Amino acid sequence: MTDPGAAPKARRGRPPSTSLNQQLILDTALAIVEREGPDALTLRRLGTDLGTNHTAVLRHFAGKDEILLGLAERLIEHAMDGFVPDAAWRPTLESLARRLRAACLTHPHLAILTATRVSRRSAAFQGADVVIRALRQAGFDERDAARYYRSLVDTALAVSSYEAATAALDSASRDGDRLAWRREYLLAPPDRYPDLAAAAPHLARADEDDQFETTLGLLLDAVEARAAGRLTPRSR
Template sequence: MTDDPDSPAPRPAGARRGRPPSNALTRERILDAALALLEREGPEALTLRRLGADLGSNHTAVLRYFAGKDDILLGLAERLIAEAVEGFEPGPTWRATLAGLARRVRRACLAHPALAVLVASRVSRRDAEFRGADLVIGALLDAGFAPREAARHYRALVDVTLAMSSFEAASAVLDGADREGDRMAWRREYLAASPRRFPHLASVAPHLAGADEDDQFEFVMELLLNAVETRLGGGA
């Protein structure tokens, strides 16, 4: 211990040289807070000022790490795709690879529905998205498509998968009573539709009630992959 006024002040107990304090801002901490705020209070709450308050910092400090709110949303879009592709290995066939990836994307969207509604249509242009694109395009090239057709089929597969997943996510973020009302409509209003006025609808109404979200996703993926296979066999 010294009384020399020029000696450095002692570090707080437990502090380590070179390690930032636990509450220091980082890109990952900002994204953590943004996701928590979005999932807790919805998209309207996600502002730079509110994010800064939740982080215990002035909102301008966030702008040292992100260009603005849209840049944060693209970072969150990257996280969503990263969750879907993390640890994924191609399947034994191109169809298995594409179906497996589609199911993972849907699972990630339903795990974070408020985020999926906001960012499913965005292009994050970051590594996780590139990794997903590489997996899908690789499967299509392995199947035998030429590069131009592989690119077209990639865009179609990804757009349909994200559209279905974000559509389902939009339902998941509805008020509980509204969501249940929409779900029960297939078993109430559709079944009660007048056979005289809507004969074709009435003839299949019981089957509409039996088709749930899991069934519909798998059915659409099967239709889409069958179409891809048909085009492949036709020399597309």
């Protein structure tokens, strides 16, 4: 006979609901997203994977949106882990942008889901502080440092999450898109598209690494030119 006073046992492989905490919920949410994609993440699915009613999750997060913000923070934490700023402002920004890209490519589904969100948490504040300090080190006042911070971070996230979306495609679609640069574009009729035809042999060599580094270089060249007074903003 079952002892009526005994505590109920958790289902095998799942923690009892009393052990729930924010970190466990975020770990489980991240696992769902990485395994099955962003659309699989729902409160009910979280409850199922945690072995509890989904309403128990709401004791730790106000709703799904707060969970998404927590996941956005995870992405930034990945990028910031072990980061040490350089003595010079430009290498600091280059390194941080590359770290952000690496985090997005390591967790492509997470990047797709959260790249446009503002996490409002400590890792995001730390990253913002580093970027703004580097821009002030370059010679900008607080107003311009704030403006360029937004532009740099949003562009780095946009390029990285775009690349993450490519990485998240099924292999046939991804390979087909890459092959197009070496096939369809090379076959573009030069009488109709003369400049494209001239550049077409080089398009396939402009791969994801080259695209990111080129975009990053263009942005930081512009920042450096403005810092030196060689390039004046069109609007203030």
